[in-house]
């Protein structure tokens with residue numbers, strides 16, 4: 001048996017050759033980048049890469065090695081592309097992004113739409129973000145809010161995207177892909193649910209509780225203590241309060257804010273019913289304009305990764321190679337395409353940063369249906 005140290009010496013010699021050859025290959029790729037800068041040719045050439053993989057895997061002597069060589073070379077070529085994007089950015093030939101920088105997002109004398117009725121948490125988020133000098137109106141569905149800005153009826157919409165207890169609001173993600181609307185800001189507010197009933201109603205007399213399904217989820221522990229209550233989801237927590245006030249049935253209660261209770265003349269039957277004391281919701285401010293505030297520090301993008309092993313890794317590696325911090329990733333099924341997903345990613349940065357331009361250029365060329373959802377000032381990046 002050959003001695004381990006002798007084998008390792010042999011490996012060391014081979015690895016040194018690999019590194020030398022890798023650097024030699026990269027130097028040629030830099031020349032390719034030069035050619036592409038001069039001619040305007042795209043960095044990513046899928047046909048060339050696929051042909052190369054076919055040739056190289058055919059040289060191997062086992063299927064194990066065939067897979068390994070494919071993986072290795074997909075990686076090498078992906079690294080080569082990232083280097084080329086860097087050089088293109090340095091030469092200033094990365095195309096302009098279709099977003100316009102503004103000093104500030106306008107917060108006065110604008111028209112804002114939110115979903116629900118007066119007393120909704122979205123209204124509280126709107127007031128926290130815009131203050132009081134706006135004209136606002138409420139719509140029944142989230143979709144209606146996005147439509148209102150797409151059609152120019154409102155300048156901004158305020159929509160809940162994530163709750164600290166119940167997680168992300170999947171429907172908003174799906175809607176953001178349907179409409180030509182963009183995120184320009186975010187606002188996090190504390191969500192302190194209370195149980196509301198008619199004046200004089202008793203906790204012991206409650207039979208049905210209404211709320212938004214997120215409200216029900218966020219108070220799951222409290223509701224587990226009242227398993228005989230029927231839980232009914234409606235479109236919004238404040239709408240639940242409105243319904244209880246309107247129907248005048250003392251066996252009905254709503255989970256909503258104390259403010260919604262005041263608006264509809266209801267009484268607080270129980271306070272502090274959220275499972276998590278710090279229960280908070282992150283709202284996004286959405287516009288039909290592709291604008292970003294000068295000091296924006298968070299970018300949200302969406303893309304579809306090809307249905308191939310390692311595809312998501314290769315796309316995300318554009319962030320790694322550009323030193324960008326990814327703060328969040330979510331996935332949603334693509335409608336009509338079973339078991340295929342689109343990914344929603346938040347990264348720290350500003351569209352003016354060359355590292356950001358570089359990463360986005362790579363992702364735009366390599367992933368399908370990329371949408372930059374927005375660049376905005378994020379409170380908790």
Ligand SMILES: C=C(O[C@@H]1C=C(C(=O)O)C=C[C@H]1O)C(=O)O
Pocket residue numbers: 029032043044045046048049052076077078080081
């Ligand atoms: C180097 C090139 O750019 C990219 C990288 C490749 C590689 O590293 O082999 C191949 C094709 C392109 O996607 C090229 O176009 O030849």
